[in-house]
Amino acid sequence: MNAVTPLIEVEHLTMRFGGLVAIDDVSFSGRPREITAIIGPNGAGKTTVFNCITGFYKPTVGRLTLRGDRDYLLERMLGHEIGQRARVARTFQNIRLFPAMTVLENLLVAQHNKLMLASGYSVFGLLGLPVYRVAEEAAIALARAWLERIGLLADADRPAGELPYGAQRRLEIARAMCTEPRLLCLDEPAAGLNPRESAELNQLLVSIRDRDGIGVLLIEHDMSVVMNISNHVVVLDYGRKIAEGPPAEVQRDPAVIRAYLGTDEEAIGD
Amino acid sequence: MVDPRLLKMLKDAALTALVAAALGIFIVGFRTVDVGSRAGLSFQYEFVDLAVALVIIFFGRLGLQMAAMGLRWPAIALGIVMIAAGASPMQLPSGFLHWFVALGGVLLVIRAVWPWADQAIHAAARTPTGRIVNTIGTQWLGWVLLGIAIVMPFTPFADQKTMDLGVLILTYVMLGWGLNIVVGLAGLLDLGYVAFYAVGAYAYALLSTQHGLGFWAVLPLAGMFSASFGILLGFPVLRLRGDYLAIVTLGFGEIIRLVLLNWVDFTNGPAGIGTIPGPTLFGAVFAETAPEGKQTVSEMLGIPFHGIHRLIFLYYIILLLALITNLFTQRMRRLPVGRAWEALREDETACKALGINPTNTKLTAFAVGAMFAGFAGSFFAAKQRFISPESFTFIESAIILAIVVLGGMGSQIGVVLAAVLLIGLPEWFRELGNYRMLAFGLAMVLIMVFRPRGLIGHREPSIRLHPVGSGGSG
Secondary structure: OOOOOOOEEEEEEEEEEOOEEEEEEEEEEEOOOOEEEEEOOOOOOHHHHHHHHOOOOOOOEEEEEEEOOOEEEHHHOOHHHHHHHHOEEEOOOOOOOOOOOEHHHHHHHOOHHHHHHHOOOOHHHHHOOHHHHHHHHHHHHHHHHHHHHHOOHHHOOOEHHHOOHHHHHHHHHHHHHOOOOOEEEEEOOOOOOOHHHHHHHHHHHHHHHHHHOOEEEEEOOOHHHHHHHOOEEEEEEOOEEEEEEOHHHHHHOHHHHHHHHOOOOOHHHO | OOOHHHHHHHHHHHHHHHHHHHHHHHHHHEEEEEOOOOOOEEEEEOHHHHHHHHHHHHHHHHHHHHHHOOOHHHHHHHHHHHHHHHHOOOOOOOHHHHHHHHHHHHHHHHHHHHHHHHHHHHHHHHOHHHHHHHHHHHHHHHHHHHHHHHHHHHOOOOOHHHHHHHHHHHHHHHHHHHHHHHHHHOOOOOOOOHHHHHHHHHHHHHHHHHHOOOHHHHHHHHHHHHHHHHHHHHHHHOOOOHHHHHHHHHHHHHHHHHHHHHOHHHHOHHHOEOOOOOOOEOOEEOOOOOOOOOOEHHHHHOOOOOOHHHHHHHHHHHHHHHHHHHHHHHHHHOOHHHHHHHHHHHOHHHHHHOOOOHHHHHHHHHHHHHHHHHHHHHHHHHHHOOEOHHHHOHHHHHHHHHHHHHHOOOOHHHHHHHHHHHHHHHHHOHHHHHHHHHHHHHHHHHHHHHOOOOOOOOOOOOOOOOOOOOOOOO
């Protein structure tokens, strides 16, 4: 297991906002073809870790390495470059779709950089050259494949903002996947889902891990999701890493139980 | 017993009239007149005007209240009485008051009939034939308007005045379509759009009067100049969002105007630039007698000279330019850039997460929008043959923005309808003098009341997976 080189390596990550230390010297790594869950009570700094990885924040201290065709030092890259070059895709805690655009358009916007190149920065596209036609058809095919996987094919031409909540969650994941990422960061994808939708989400995430073979970082409060599908769990509390390991092990960790529930040991067991 | 509702309505109408009186006494009631060099200014009292206005406001408000409470017939009756009063040969102090009275009556009747009309329209739209008419209307409206625009110069209405108005409206349609890229698609609130219009106009004016370049040679240059100004401005400011961007662009627009005003050596300052040559047709000029070495169009075509030929030519140039703007925008919307513009309007953070470079994407929108303003600007200079900084004040930016917003952000047809309403209507009422701005305001208020999301609020997807009407979308 340890022989596999990690996909993302977070080393000594520290993020300060003025005097507030949101993350304090956190190190962990995520492997390809694995789901790494980051859990912790509210305000533990989980989303801040994500924001550092995806370039929305510049970390105060620390190194974030993504191993792809070469090593990308994420802390030195601009926000959009992380998506474009290092190929880290993310979803948001509060869904951020393009609500007035249709479902299909949302998935095409995700393939922007690829299509932009194919359209010769719009010149070929304006001239209607076949180069762009072919690329656009391929992009639509990819979008269609994802719509089938998330069961939204019939809704392809509806504005994304009109979809029910659960469908919007799935669409946001599909949109992130359409960027063809190496690493997918999901910020509470199960929030607000009913048990059936939550189970569907589990299946989707497992299929992303196994079929698409990419690494997934997952922030989640829903323990049924975390314990069922994650391979590795990192526990944060007050900006510090308090435990790390396979889910079953972390579940029994006294420090974790204390962080979540005070001293009651039985409630977290089921 | 008096109906308590009536009492309440009367009270409300009286209050409205009182407020109008307080506001109107100084605006309408007094007018200063110049009575010769010695005596200076003196007051002229126009209390009859004021009184008539107050009566109309009182009854108008009363009628509106009735209509709001469902007393439609009394409201309609009141409206008809007002129209009759406006149209009657009764002696009112000014012609405007007749218009005012009649217009108030018309509005009142419209307001009273509106709920019925609304119901009827909705009911009709739900029937199968209504649906077909609706789709044909939305799909073919553009073509119908285009057809009208193309044959317009050959219809009997095409006199000097109508053609002038046509050119003016089309200029604003083009500017509206250009700004639509920036505001409607990319969601960047630009309050200084007229700056790029000015750059285009001065580019043509200077290059033609000082370097002898022709209209067709300068047209692409003017577009390029304006686009580079767009990029130059855009680079530092496009990291700002919303209100901040609006203020900076507003400032930029004013800076350009002030530079044009004060850099006298270069732009001739407030005196402006005159004798700008008009556009030529295959090298032939539109004039009664040709300058040396040139040919007039009437000589070339062997037709007698008529002043309107020039106007018709200008009309078709601006129609062509506007259509190019429209086609270009339609095409761009279906390309990755266009989708990125709209995505940026929807959510910039999400765009960044998807690896889209927001600065570059915004810059392209800004530059493309500016380019079309540049084209329109050089057309304006060629049409007017005289330009000065006064043509490029903030109010122009505001009018263009109003056309885009009231047309329905991002809608191409909406811009046309809004331009016709906001530019055509006030020009139509030009006889009313200064009061014609009332028509402008009225058009704006009516659109805002009845179509709060703009005339055409519906967004047509740039691409469809399923053909229209095959289910899926409701």
